[in-house]
Amino acid sequence: MSSHVGNAKRQFVTSGGSGEAVLPDRRMTPPVVRGILWAAIAFILVNTLVSQVLDRQAYDPFITKVSVTFAWTAALCGWLLGVGGWEMLVKPHFGYPLVWRTPADWRRYFMLSLDHKVVGIQYLATSAAGLFIAGFAAMMMRAELMQARLWFFPNMSAYLSAVGIHGTIMMFAFGTVVLVGGFGNYLIPLMLGANGSAFPRVSAISVWLLPVGIATVALSPLLGMWTTGWRAYAPLSGQDPSGIVFYYLGVFAMTVSSLLVAVNLTATIIFKRAAGLTWNRIPMYAWGILAVSLLNIIWLPEIQMTFILSLLNNIVPFPLFSQVGTPLTYMEIFWLFGHPEVYIIVVPAFAIWQEILPVMGQKTLFARQWGVLGLVFVMLFSGLVWAHHMFTNMRNSQMLPFSFFTEMISIPTGFAYLVALGTMWKARMRPKAPTVLVLMSMFNFLIGGVTGVLLADPVINLQAHDTFFIVGHFHYTIIGAMLFSALAAVYYWMPRLCGRMYSETWANLLSVWVFIAFNAVFGQFFLLGLRGMNRWVPVYPAYLQNMNFEVSIFAFLLGIGFLLHLIHVVWMWNHGEPAGTNPWQGKTLEWHSASGPGQTNFAVAPIVLRGFYNYADRRPVLASRGAGEREATGGGATPGPTAE
Amino acid sequence: MTRSLAQVKVRQKPVPSSPAAGPSPAVLDRRDYAQHQFGLMLFMVTQGIPYFVLINMRFMVAGAYVPPHLDVWFGALLPTILLWIGAAFAWRGALALRNDRTRQCARDLARTEVVGAVGLVALMAPFWRHSFDPIGRFGTVYLSSLGVASFYTLVALAVVLGAAFRTRRGLVTRLAPWGARSAAAVWTFNAASWLVLYIVFYSI
Ligand code: HEM
Ligand SMILES: [Cu+2]
Numbered sequence: 047m048s049s050h051v052g053n054a055k056r057q058f059v060t061s062g063g064s065g066e067a068v069l070p071d072r073r074m075t076p077p078v079v080r081g082i083l084w085a086a087i088a089f090i091l092v093n094t095l096v097s098q099v100l101d102r103q104a105y106d107p108f109i110t111k112v113s114v115t116f117a118w119t120a121a122l123c124g125w126l127l128g129v130g131g132w133e134m135l136v137k138p139h140f141g142y143p144l145v146w147r148t149p150a151d152w153r154r155y156f157m158l159s160l161d162h163k164v165v166g167i168q169y170l171a172t173s174a175a176g177l178f179i180a181g182f183a184a185m186m187m188r189a190e191l192m193q194a195r196l197w198f199f200p201n202m203s204a205y206l207s208a209v210g211i212h213g214t215i216m217m218f219a220f221g222t223v224v225l226v227g228g229f230g231n232y233l234i235p236l237m238l239g240a241n242g243s244a245f246p247r248v249s250a251i252s253v254w255l256l257p258v259g260i261a262t263v264a265l266s267p268l269l270g271m272w273t274t275g276w277r278a279y280a281p282l283s284g285q286d287p288s289g290i291v292f293y294y295l296g297v298f299a300m301t302v303s304s305l306l307v308a309v310n311l312t313a314t315i316i317f318k319r320a321a322g323l324t325w326n327r328i329p330m331y332a333w334g335i336l337a338v339s340l341l342n343i344i345w346l347p348e349i350q351m352t353f354i355l356s357l358l359n360n361i362v363p364f365p366l367f368s369q370v371g372t373p374l375t376y377m378e379i380f381w382l383f384g385h386p387e388v389y390i391i392v393v394p395a396f397a398i399w400q401e402i403l404p405v406m407g408q409k410t411l412f413a414r415q416w417g418v419l420g421l422v423f424v425m426l427f428s429g430l431v432w433a434h435h436m437f438t439n440m441r442n443s444q445m446l447p448f449s450f451f452t453e454m455i456s457i458p459t460g461f462a463y464l465v466a467l468g469t470m471w472k473a474r475m476r477p478k479a480p481t482v483l484v485l486m487s488m489f490n491f492l493i494g495g496v497t498g499v500l501l502a503d504p505v506i507n508l509q510a511h512d513t514f515f516i517v518g519h520f521h522y523t524i525i526g527a528m529l530f531s532a533l534a535a536v537y538y539w540m541p542r543l544c545g546r547m548y549s550e551t552w553a554n555l556l557s558v559w560v561f562i563a564f565n566a567v568f569g570q571f572f573l574l575g576l577r578g579m580n581r582w583v584p585v586y587p588a589y590l591q592n593m594n595f596e597v598s599i600f601a602f603l604l605g606i607g608f609l610l611h612l613i614h615v616v617w618m619w620n621h622g623e624p625a626g627t628n629p630w631q632g633k634t635l636e637w638h639s640a641s642g643p644g645q646t647n648f649a650v651a652p653i654v655l656r657g658f659y660n661y662a663d664r665r666p667v668l669a670s671r672g673a674g675e676r677e678a679t680g681g682g683a684t685p686g687p688t689a690e
Numbered sequence: 691m692t693r694s695l696a697q698v699k700v701r702q703k704p705v706p707s708s709p710a711a712g713p714s715p716a717v718l719d720r721r722d723y724a725q726h727q728f729g730l731m732l733f734m735v736t737q738g739i740p741y742f743v744l745i746n747m748r749f750m751v752a753g754a755y756v757p758p759h760l761d762v763w764f765g766a767l768l769p770t771i772l773l774w775i776g777a778a779f780a781w782r783g784a785l786a787l788r789n790d791r792t793r794q795c796a797r798d799l800a801r802t803e804v805v806g807a808v809g810l811v812a813l814m815a816p817f818w819r820h821s822f823d824p825i826g827r828f829g830t831v832y833l834s835s836l837g838v839a840s841f842y843t844l845v846a847l848a849v850v851l852g853a854a855f856r857t858r859r860g861l862v863t864r865l866a867p868w869g870a871r872s873a874a875a876v877w878t879f880n881a882a883s884w885l886v887l888y889i890v891f892y893s894i
Contacts, residue, residue: 139852141859317725347739364830371751
């Protein structure tokens with residue numbers, strides 16, 4: 047029995063020392079149940095303590111801004127300890143053996159996991175949940191806008207709260223997460239020929255911050271409405287009722303989650319590469335994740351500190367950003383993060399284009415070095431342009447440099463684009479769903495990018511700022527480019543994730559469906575913006591009504607389209623045709639291992655002989671094969687430790 | 691049965707030479723050591739950024755203003771000195787491992803805890819007693835910074851406490867010194883961050 051554990055040993059080396067494995071208990075309840083229990087107890091205890099004893103307030107409310115902040119923090123700790131932090135982090139920290147039972151069934155997804163594949167799927171599922179929760183908020187917004195009077199929401203603030211919840215969850219739980227925490231955690235160790243990430247316990251715990259963040263933001267109306275949207279502009283944020291407190295707390299949980307992923311994946315890319323996997327050879331997706339992780343490492347702590355100050359502003363309360371400091375102070379430090387954030391979202395999408403296109407065309411990636419340069423320079427430039435979000439608040443002379451750098455960013459962005467175009471040039475692209483979705487993503491990004499360049503021009507920006515033209519622009523980049531790429535990634539890697547194939551007909555049909563609906567909705571946003579439709583308004587003048595009504599219809603169709611994609615993927619996850627080990631004939635290393643959750647990726651450490659993107663070269667990329675190959679259909683490469 | 695243990699990636703058995711069952715020191719090879727070092731360094735870089743924001747806020751909001759009659763000891767020099775004394779103990783302890791003096795290491799880490807706990811109190815004192823307007827230009831940013839520094843001091847205390855426990859249990863040794871060194875590094879990071887804040891709030 048112990049002999050098998052030997053090869054797993056290397057994946058888990060910590061200062062906590064070794065631990066012991068205990069046979070799974072068949073009747074064990076998944077630790078999330080314990081987490082919920084501990085969180086609830088901690089919340090009630092601490093809230094009572096603060097609001098009834100330590101900090102009683104006039105009229106003696108049971109929940110105050112202050113008490114809820116402390117109670118939430120306690121609940122977060124209770125939750126993290128309950129899902130496994132107690133056994134996996136706290137006890138080993140103090141020198142107790144690490145004992146962690148892992149049943150090999152569905153329950154492994156409902157507890158801390160040291161397997162990067164399980165963590166990846168946990169992240170994917172959670173951020174998909176975020177997508178649909180925030181999408182539901184969007185549907186409610188569109189319902190309201192079908193009539194030129196307040197009918198769906200009880201009051202204006204309720205509508206604006208829905209807008210805020212939508213944007214916040216989309217940005218911090220989906221946009222920032224799905225391609226990094228999700229596909230990044232799952233794929234990066236595999237693509238590097240490693241058996242795990244650098245710090246498995248870090249991502250094991252970080253994923254459980256995400257549902258907390260989503261739930262906190264989604265439940266924020268329980269505390270009161272908030273009207274600032276995802277930007278949380280101060281001093282407005284200090285004037286609303288308490289709901290904004292849950293915005294700060296929820297965003298804190300989600301950003302910590304992404305920050306830990308960034309640290310872990312950066313270390314993984316630097317230290318876990320297989321022999322022969324030099325910097326010249328590492329996959330494009332690894333480059334993308336590296337660039338994004340560096341952005342996350344710099345900017346997430348920055349915005350966390352900003353939001354903590356804003357939170358103190360709210361609960362102490364401080365007069366920060368109004369009497370002390372100015373509203374512009376807040377805008378500066380928000381957008382310093384805010385613009386890099388949009389590249390955090392879109393850079394991995396570029397990398398996905400560059401992974402999928404050469405494989406689907408079986409053609410060498412065009413100008414690979416320029417693709418890498420593009421990703422890296424977009425990352426570097428993204429810190430120089432933030433003030434294009436504040437042109438309306440600046441002097442003319444100050445706009446110029448920001449306008450200039452913003453337009454310059456389209457050059458490295460163009461590299462990513464040209465690499466994709468060059469790869470497809472004269473290639474016989476297989477018309478499979480991943481290809482189709484990447485093409486759609488490129489089309490949408492063209493519109494998103496070009497409107498961005500327009501907006502970088504102060505003359506246009508001063509007219510279009512905070513109208514639906516902006517909303518059109520960023521939905522083209524975020525949904526149009528990133529979400530379509532994420533869908534492409536889902537279909538492309540689905541055989542790797544679950545060993546089964548989706549239905550080509552349905553996938554293509556649904557992709558066309560969402561493509562048409564998407565363009566119908568957001569293409570019209572540009573027109574609405576130009577016709578004078580401002581953002582953040584629940585009831586518009588009658589002259590915008592017809593168009594808004596019809597946009598809402600397409601928006602519902604878009605929502606249904608995404609829902610059908612989800613149903614299709616979930617159905618095929620269990621019922622699709624078995625896909626074989628490498629259905630697309632990809633060269634990157636994730637296709638050289640068929641390990642499922644809980645199984646070792648590479649029983650024999652792979653040795654990489656050449657890069658993955660040259661399709662003129664038909665020689666194998668790995669020196670020693672065989673050990674990592676699938677042994678039987680449905681089975682894994684080498685089963686993990688077995689009990690004999 | 692094949693599936694049941696599949697995911698367990700912890701060491702099944704203690705290293706044969708270890709005296710009793712239970713955890714044994716994790717001896718990192720060179721690459722693993724470098725990886726841990728890098729990970730910790732990167733994490734500290736991320737945690738330096740909030741301080742950077744605070745420093746900027748201090749100048750954006752309050753310029754270089756220092757209120758008159760500001761206490762020079764509490765929330766100021768006293769915690770600075772105590773945190774650095776703690777750092778000296780922590781490093782002396784970590785380095786004592788080189789000569790196999792494990793108990794000395796555990797003792798020194800415990801000293802860091804004691805000095806640090808007093809330092810924390812000295813750091814937080816201005817929350818209760820201060821001579822400036824707590825919601826004024828200086829007060830808001832200064833008190834926020836004190837809060838952040840106190841939080842990180844608490845974290846550093848927890849890290850060092852764990853390292854002290856593990857050292858006493860024989861899990862941190864000459865061959866496996868990472869636990870003590872990382873704790874000393876975290877402590878030093880915290881002391882240095884506070885030192886910078888101190889200079890920013892008092893001397894510039
Ligand atoms: C060539 C690339 C791009 C350029 C030149 C560009 C330019 C701009 C400009 C000038 C604005 C400010 C408009 C205003 O509020 O007055 C803006 C807003 C925005 N852009 Fe972009 N953009 C580009 C790409 C992207 C990408 C890739 C994303 C996301 C993935 C994105 C997301 C956003 C968002 C979210 C906003 C509005 C934020 C808000 O006001 O709430 N942009 N963009
Ligand atoms: Cu921007």
